[in-house]
Amino acid sequence: MPATELATTNIVFSDVIKETSSANTLNIMKWLARRGLIANQHMCTKCTDPCRSMNLQHRNGRRVIDGYCWSCSKCKKTINIRAGSFFEGSHLRLQDLIQILYWWSLGEPIVTVCKETGVSKKSVIDWYNFIRDICAMTMLENPIQLGGPERTVEIDESKFMHRKYHRGRFRPGQWVLGMVERETNLTMMVPVETRDAATLLPIISQYVRPGTRSVADGWRAYNTLPNHAVVNHRYNFVDPNYPTIHTNRVEGSWSLCKNKFRSMRGTSDANFNSHLQEFLWRRRIKSNYFKNIMYWIRFFYDV
């Protein structure tokens, strides 16, 4: 299946269940190989003159989790069927890994995945982290710039993981710089250590095109930006005399993002950025997360 088809073919839950509940590992391997998530063939790396295609061989044993491996009929070299794939090194069954991907794409909490698959909480947490790494890599691979002539970018900072999300436990919180292109809702959020101009302005110039009109909430760090307007909250949220000087879009983005973080009851500091990247990834992709996460796994794990 070509990568472009992978991203456009519709997959519903009944398909996933049908394919992954099969006791026949071969069917599950074919399902993954058709989507380019594991290799469809392997050439022997030892027998190079002439090149030799390896055979899929039934194999039992503690180290062969899937019951199959690639094997060279001449030199007897064997290769794990997951070699080079996103799933290499996992002790989980392939059908469980597919289901974890699917539940993640639906935004299901980890407890649901444990209950539905019987996989341990620790493994599901690990795999949710690996999937979020794919989101972060996708965002790095596709850097965006916001704004341009005739465009407005709303800029704001907000503090995440405030102690109200963790009753009784002190968390210092994490500042995030948010930038939203008003006309398209294209969003960029970047965790920052401090909120001074020396920190914020270089990030803004990285993500916001020159010539953009910017609007922010009266914070002096932005005052040096050209073509910049400041919201005056003292009188109105949207001043009737200057109806375009507001930051409603970026504030809307904060509340969406914070709702997500709140539903997770906060997250460890180490994972903060990866959760933020997942939020941005979903916002960029908009829908069909299962197909799209498979598309990007295939992109980064070229088997």
Ligand SMILES: [Zn+2]
């Ligand atoms: Zn060989």
